[in-house]
Amino acid sequence: MTGHQPQNWQSLAPPVGSPFRPRLGDLALDLAKDGRIGVVVDIPGDTASSYHLREPGGGGDWRAPGTGATLRPVAVPVTHVTLRRAEPVLDRRARQVGLAVGVHHEDGHSTDSLMVLLWKEAKDLCQALTRMVAEAAPPVSAELPRTAESAATARMLIREVLTYWDLAHLTEPAALIISELVGNAVTHTEGGVIRLAVKKLDVEGVRITVSDCSHARPLPRTPCPEALKGRGLTLVDAFASAWGTDPEPEGKRVWAEVRA
Structure with a gap:
């Protein structure tokens, strides 16, 4: 040779x-x-x-x-690049983002370097990573009986899920929202089962869904000051970043998104 x-x-x-x-x-x-x-x-x-x-x-x-x-x-081929530090270096004037990386070569040695991205490239990378993180956490679902005790069960479920996903800081608003949605389904619908689903949207957000067998769309009400009930959807509207209702063949699903 x-x-x-x-x-x-x-x-x-x-x-x-x-x-x-x-x-x-x-x-x-x-x-x-x-x-x-x-x-x-x-x-x-x-x-x-x-x-x-x-x-x-x-x-x-x-x-x-x-x-x-x-x-x-002799130039040795690069096999892969790893992140050295998670904190980016921002250059606002040049509209660039720098990431400290380690460049690993085919012969086994590595060198420190800086990966420089334009704003758009950094944004596209962030969005792609966000999608990957969300896809890595499959939705959690459960069926609960249409009883008053199911609201407490739903709160316990959301706490466990958010802790597992490292989103424990969303527990308070998420627990309140899922409790109110389940409570509405128990009080205002028929049938024996309520279906819950929790989906991770990205690194800082989740969507909570409660499905029941009623086609009636829930609407927020304004109860009198001394009333003890009737504020459920008003609280959901206050604590959710977005919420809504989608029809289903056998009823409807009410969803709410919670973000940091």
Whole structure:
């Protein structure tokens, strides 16, 4: 196997005065051998005064000066990039975002670098990651009997789900909303079962759905000040970022979204 000289080998050369001193196992291009490429199998030290190179795949051997003056690095393919720090570096004037990353190469070594993204690229990346996070958390569903005790069961369910999803800070409004929606279904509908579903929308939001067998659309009411009931949907409207009702063949589903 005969090495070859890349057309742009000059661009691989280190700065003048900084000879390339490869490590064992590195690939090196030898200018004195017409660009021949070899694997470094021995380096200058107590037992050798020069570099010992061997063609990849077990070809011929040769030696190069121990100063590294005739050697140049060979670009090693990148295998993957990992995030070093989660906090981005913002350049508002240039409208760019920088991410500290580690670049990992085929030969096993890695280097620190900075991935620079334009605002739009950063936004697109954020949206893609948000979708991936949401898809990684499948919806949670349950069927509860249409009894007064189901509101407490629903609150317990939402607390467990949000804690598991690292969204415990949404527990208070979410528990209130699911309790009111279940309470409305128990009080104002017929049938023996209420269906619940909780879906993660993104890293900071969930959608709560309560389905029942009634086609009647719930509407917020304004009870008199001394009334003890009738404020359920008013509270939902106050604590939800959005809510609504969708018809179903066997009834309806009332949904509410909760965000930080």
